[in-house]
Amino acid sequence: MSLKKKITLTVNGVEVTAEVEPRMHLVDFLREELHLKGPHLGCEQGACGACTVKVDGQIIRGCLYLAVQANGSVVETVEGLTKSGALADLQESFMRHNAMQCGFCSSGMLLAASELVEQQPKASREEVREWISGNYCRCTGYHAIVDAIVAVLDARAKGQKIKPVVANA
């Protein structure tokens, strides 16, 4: 008896149908079946936040969510949100502030930050720190990441754009 279940979901705007074992979590499905390597697996127990993706518009831990649970859902990863431009100012700001070294946490950080700037456009520095407290970075000490997010909040509040590090490269 195969335990596989048929699922249909939208991933980065494309409808996908697949057969998956119920035990496969969403990030394994995205990485192994769809070859989307943006969402990372750090701890696989919900602690590190590297696996953050969006399901039906909300950030979730991709390792604490089964692919079968995503049946019928809209899933977005850093790849899709980069292409759509949804993360553009955050990405620009992360580069400008050196808000990464190894980059392992960056996709999760960017997605977590994107929900913050959408939902709490007036967030204080302290609230930014609190919001990203679920995402581990082992390189930067967080200050640069907080700086980058605060810069986007400020720029959006003033209707300004983050100046590109490399102009029209």
Added chain:
Amino acid sequence: MKAAAFDYVKPESLTEALGLLAEAGEDARLIAGGQTLLATLNMRLSEPSILIDITNLSELKGIKLDGKCLRIGALVTHTEIEDSDLIAKHAPLLKAAVPHIAHRAIRNLGTWGGSLAYGDPAAEWPACSLTLDATMIIHGPSGERKVAAKDFFIDLYTTSLASDDILVATEIPVSDGAQVFCFQELARRHGDYAVAGLAAVAQKQGDVLTQCKFTFFSVGATPVMAFKAQALIDGKKLNEQLISDAVKVARAEIETIADLTNSAEAKQHLVGVLLERALKQMIA
């Protein structure tokens, strides 16, 4: 690590879910937000043969005001509680507690009912439900029954839910204008499990508190109320001396147990620290 194999079903109604649960027996696990369950599956601390996904059950959804009662469906997520105007107005203790629950990505999926049914002594909702005199609405093979929060949490990760029961919703009496509350939690890092916490409410008239409810969590096998400290504070003018006496009484009456990193003595000390902070905040 990766989870062991299991089957998965997603019933469309409460009746169907109860039937599946009865059929599958003790090997089945209900899954709602799955924010604790998935971690235990990934670590193979739990190996159920089948997961019954209850997220389609409309009976378990939504926050409603029903007269003097707030009904919180078991599937209501922590984020829904965080963002709800009804909760902010009628159960402000929950609003104060919710930022302490993990992180937004986890709050987006984790549920009110899941937290209660799991009965983690370090969790916020069991303590809040005790403090707010909540009533659990449970459906099982023989129909609906109601259990008061004080009779619901039995032991470590153990509630009065039977293996073929489903927690459907919780009823909470709405707070009135004279209610004051305080939620205190000490954790190593924001969003981590509590080292110790306190969910407190009382009625306030001038500098007198009455109908005090002080529930400590992450100090024992279940959330635990400080009955003697409550009785001591009740109806008396709250001053430095009374606070200091209540701290001593609470430290003496709450039987703390150690966790992996914190001793029973440390928790006993923190019981007093939390109560002192809460009383000062509630009377301010």
